[in-house]
Amino acid sequence: MDAMPISDGLPGNVTEQMRNATMPKASSTVVCYSPMMITTNGIWQGFNPLEFSLPLFILQTSIIVVTTRLLVLVLRPFRQPRVIAEILAGVLLGPSVMGQIDTWANMVFPMRSLLTLETVAHLGLLYFLFLVGLEMDIDVIRRSGKKALFVAIAGMSLPFCMGVATSFIFRHQVSRNVHQTSFILFLGVALSVTAFPVLARILAEIKLLGTDLGRIAMSAAIVNDMCAWILLAIAIAISEADNAALSSLWVLLSGVLFVLFCFYAVRPGMWWLVRRTPEGEGVSDMQVSLILTGVMLAGVCTDAIGIHSVFGAFVYGLVIPTGPLGVVLIEKIEDFVTGLLLPLFFAISGLRTNVQKINDPITVGLLVLVFVMASFAKIMGTIIIAALYTMPFREGIALGFLMNTRGLVEMIVLNIGRDKEVLDDESFAVMVLVSVAMTTLVTPVVTGVYRPSRRLVGYKRRNLQRIRHDSELRMLTCVHTTRNVPSVLSLLELSNPNKRSPIFIYALHLVELTGRASNMLAAAAASSASKQSRTRSGSSLPPVTEHIFNAFENYERHTGGVSIQTLAAVSPYQSMHEDVSVLAEDKHVSLIVVPFHKQQTVDGGMEPINPHVRGFNESLLSTSPCSVAILVDHGLSAAAARMATEHHVALFFFGGPDDREALAYAWRMVEHPGVTLTIVRFLPPDYRSRSVSRSTYRPSVDSDSLAITISTEGKSEQEQDEDYLNEFRARNHGNEAISYAMRMVANSEETVAAMRGMDNNLHELYIVGRRPGEVGSPMTAALEEWMENPELGPIGDMLVSSDFSMSVSVLVVQQYVVSAEPAPVPAPAASSDPVRQYVSNANQRPSAASGAYRTSAASAANSRWSGSGGTVGF
Numbered sequence: 021m022d023a024m025p026i027s028d029g030l031p032g033n034v035t036e037q038m039r040n041a042t043m044p045k046a047s048s049t050v051v052c053y054s055p056m057m058i059t060t061n062g063i064w065q066g067f068n069p070l071e072f073s074l075p076l077f078i079l080q081t082s083i084i085v086v087t088t089r090l091l092v093l094v095l096r097p098f099r100q101p102r103v104i105a106e107i108l109a110g111v112l113l114g115p116s117v118m119g120q121i122d123t124w125a126n127m128v129f130p131m132r133s134l135l136t137l138e139t140v141a142h143l144g145l146l147y148f149l150f151l152v153g154l155e156m157d158i159d160v161i162r163r164s165g166k167k168a169l170f171v172a173i174a175g176m177s178l179p180f181c182m183g184v185a186t187s188f189i190f191r192h193q194v195s196r197n198v199h200q201t202s203f204i205l206f207l208g209v210a211l212s213v214t215a216f217p218v219l220a221r222i223l224a225e226i227k228l229l230g231t232d233l234g235r236i237a238m239s240a241a242i243v244n245d246m247c248a249w250i251l252l253a254i255a256i257a258i259s260e261a262d263n264a265a266l267s268s269l270w271v272l273l274s275g276v277l278f279v280l281f282c283f284y285a286v287r288p289g290m291w292w293l294v295r296r297t298p299e300g301e302g303v304s305d306m307q308v309s310l311i312l313t314g315v316m317l318a319g320v321c322t323d324a325i326g327i328h329s330v331f332g333a334f335v336y337g338l339v340i341p342t343g344p345l346g347v348v349l350i351e352k353i354e355d356f357v358t359g360l361l362l363p364l365f366f367a368i369s370g371l372r373t374n375v376q377k378i379n380d381p382i383t384v385g386l387l388v389l390v391f392v393m394a395s396f397a398k399i400m401g402t403i404i405i406a407a408l409y410t411m412p413f414r415e416g417i418a419l420g421f422l423m424n425t426r427g428l429v430e431m432i433v434l435n436i437g438r439d440k441e442v443l444d445d446e447s448f449a450v451m452v453l454v455s456v457a458m459t460t461l462v463t464p465v466v467t468g469v470y471r472p473s474r475r476l477v478g479y480k481r482r483n484l485q486r487i488r489h490d491s492e493l494r495m496l497t498c499v500h501t502t503r504n505v506p507s508v509l510s511l512l513e514l515s516n517p518n519k520r521s522p523i524f525i526y527a528l529h530l531v532e533l534t535g536r537a538s539n540m541l542a543a544a545a546a547s548s549a550s551k552q553s554r555t556r557s558g559s560s561l562p563p564v565t566e567h568i569f570n571a572f573e574n575y576e577r578h579t580g581g582v583s584i585q586t587l588a589a590v591s592p593y594q595s596m597h598e599d600v601s602v603l604a605e606d607k608h609v610s611l612i613v614v615p616f617h618k619q620q621t622v623d624g625g626m627e628p629i630n631p632h633v634r635g636f637n638e639s640l641l642s643t644s645p646c647s648v649a650i651l652v653d654h655g656l657s658a659a660a661a662r663m664a665t666e667h668h669v670a671l672f673f674f675g676g677p678d679d680r681e682a683l684a685y686a687w688r689m690v691e692h693p694g695v696t697l698t699i700v701r702f703l704p705p706d707y708r709s710r711s712v713s714r715s716t717y718r719p720s721v722d723s724d725s726l727a728i729t730i731s732t733e734g735k736s737e738q739e740q741d742e743d744y745l746n747e748f749r750a751r752n753h754g755n756e757a758i759s760y761a762m763r764m765v766a767n768s769e770e771t772v773a774a775m776r777g778m779d780n781n782l783h784e785l786y787i788v789g790r791r792p793g794e795v796g797s798p799m800t801a802a803l804e805e806w807m808e809n810p811e812l813g814p815i816g817d818m819l820v821s822s823d824f825s826m827s828v829s830v831l832v833v834q835q836y837v838v839s840a841e842p843a844p845v846p847a848p849a850a851s852s853d854p855v856r857q858y859v860s861n862a863n864q865r866p867s868a869a870s871g872a873y874r875t876s877a878a879s880a881a882n883s884r885w886s887g888s889g890g891t892v893g894f
Contacts, residue, residue, distance in 0.1 A: 147333065253327045369434075374449060524585075526607055618652075651830075
């Protein structure tokens with residue numbers, strides 16, 4: 021049967037209604053449920069599906085999820101976290117907006133359906149708090165030092181005291197008809213908490229997760245979150261003090277015993293399970309099921325103790341070791357919990373938020389005043405700590421607003437307070453709305469106040485042609501998956517690193533920002549954990565990042581002349597190229613190496629890795645502050661290729677800046693004792709009839725000069741090609757590892773035929789420029805019209821097509837064309853530029869050479885290479 025008429029004294033929670041149904045009170049409500057009214061027999065038999073619990077629950081869930089997702093899309097341009105959309109979706113569907121329509125309120129969200137919805141919502145909340153505890157790395161607190169700890173203490177104690185003091189002064193106005201002590205305590209906890217999961221998403225969205233500011237905020241939020249749960253447990257215990265004098269003490273002691281049991285009994289058991297799992301194998305499904313069942317058991321225990329069930333789930337997730345076990349558990353349930361179940365909890369909060377109950381302006385004004393005062397106290401406390409640690413004032417303000425991030429934990433505190441009848445409907449609605457308003461302000465205020473200054477970096481070594489082939493080289497290698505690593509390491513080995521010409525490598529693991537907390541926290545840990553700390557205290561990185569870092573670090577240990585710094589960057593693919601460009605400029609990188617967006621399959625074909633990788637490569641090519649190379653792996657990563665003692669490399673030279681850059685990289689490779697280089701130059705038949713300026717190369721008197729002493733001022737691209745090729749020939753005279761072949765081709769068909777005529781089985785790597793020769797040259801014009809991959813250029817696209825050998829890897833190089841260089845601007849203090857602190861370590865290394873770049877007018881003599889075809893030895 022339907023619910024009987026209810027009185028105005030209805031408690032705010034359906035569970036409380038059912039409890040009161042057994043009590044002989046005048047205001048008690050009896051709600052009866054038919055055990056047979058779960059599933060319907062169908063509309064064709066005259067039944068309304070919405071009168072049955074299961075169809076109604078499915079409809080409610082669908083409406084909540086769809087509304088939440090639509091609001092996420094609407095708020096995305098404003099860079100608002102998803103929690104704002106989830107809370108607003110609940111308010112929109114609740115009595116404040118849609119609930120004003122009687123048909124909607126009685127058919128879609130009737131009172132009798134809330135018990136089912138609330139039960140499933142709390143189950144989702146249980147598992148989400150388990151995930152939050154699972155994703156928290158307690159080691160982050162230890163690594164962050166005292167600064168984050170003091171920020172957390174100041175950011176929690178000051179607003180707590182301010183909130184308690186202000187609410188105590190106005191207690192008669194804002195806490196009528198409720199337990200005043202419990203009200204003040206609950207309000208203090210709600211005002212002082214920082215939403216750790218929401219903060220992680222905000223920091224990742226505004227690209228501060230890997231900065232010093234982001235790491236301090238994350239570490240402080242973890243401390244703040246843990247303290248909030250302790251205060252919440254105390255507040256719940258005190259709120260039950262009316263029943264028995266010692267009940268709150270027993271609740272606290274039982275809670276402490278539960279926490280000790282989890283840390284000293286459950287955690288060793290989890291470590292035993294991890295050690296029993298064989299290397300390379302995952303945790304079995306049965307073990308995962310038992311662990312997930314433990315979440316509910318932990319919730320039952322704390323609920324029986326008298327603390328909310330989510331406290332047990334949070335502590336249970338906290339004691340599970342980070343690593344493969346934690347990753348498996350996150351991957352199993354995160355999407356289902358955060359995408360489907362968690363929005364139900366926010367919908368319940370919204371259904372409880374009735375704006376029409378806000379009718380006392382004095383109460384509303386005082387509550388808003390309490391909230392503003394507490395938020396101001398949190399900002400001031402953070403600024404004071406920042407000043408003590410000589411952090412800039414703007415950085416302190418940004419940190420203060422970040423610590424004011426509200427979200428799930430505050431919603432839990434407010435809901436528990438309402439369930440315990442510590443908060444009335446009016447106070448609950450006001451606190452929900454001002455919390456949403458405060459969290460909405462965080463992103464625009466932080467991005468407006470904290471703007472790391474982008475100075476013009478005046479370094480000149482932005483491409484390989486401007487540095488000597490045997491001098492120090494700084495490279496940035498980007499990898500998306502573990503499959504990219506072997507080919508990159510093979511390319512580094514061919515680059516001939518040694519003590520005379522060292523290579524500084526910044527190995528960057530690119531992690532897509534998906535909105536999941538796991539990859540954001542992993543990237544934050546990757547950017548903050550050094551090799552020593554990860555070796556000493558165990559790694560908190562996900563397996564993929566850990567394997568990538570280990571591969572590069574092992575290569576560094578076994579190879580001389582290489583220094584590697586491993587980093588991780590988390591960002592949406594749409595803006596990931598900006599992070600890479602900033603890092604390259606800060607590190608004075610000369611070359612960025614990125615993998616092609618397709619990888620080779622077992623049958624030799626090519627399949628896309630990720631459709632967004634291609635867009636990332638194209639964006640990086642257009643915005644990079646230095647030269648870029650795209651590596652297409654067709655076997656370079658194979659063990660046989662890496663173990664070979666002799667490597668055959670071919671360079672196709674059509675002319676132009678990109679081809680000269682490709683030659684500069686091949687020049688470095690040819691210093692390797694096991695590399696044999698073949699240069700194939702493609703020329704039009706009328707090349708000899710063209711007017712080429714008589715310019716010769718004169719070797720520099722100073723053999724240690726860092727610059728290539730060829731003047732390019734006023735010269736055509738064709739003249740620059742001749743000069744650079746002459747320099748290459750002069751400096752490598754007598755080197756039998758280098759051979760030169762010339763091909764006269766009149767059109768694209770002859771170009772393709774000449775390349776087909778080469779022995780593909782001999783070479784393992786082709787090096788080409790992305791924009792070969794002159795624009796519109798007949799040698800490549802037809803190829804440009806049929807390009808499938810414009811980011812590779814016409815020659816690179818042809819070489820990776822299925823018409824050519826699938827056993828030769830291709831390196832496509834684009835030169836950063838140096839224009840008039842801006843004068844170097846002095847760098848600001850390190851503490852005022854945390855974006856650069858994020859990537860600062862290797863810049864402290866002394867350069868291998870410190871000579872200035874010099875250009876001089878070269879002497880003149882005919883620089884043309886002899887021979888019209890065949891192979892010419894150097």
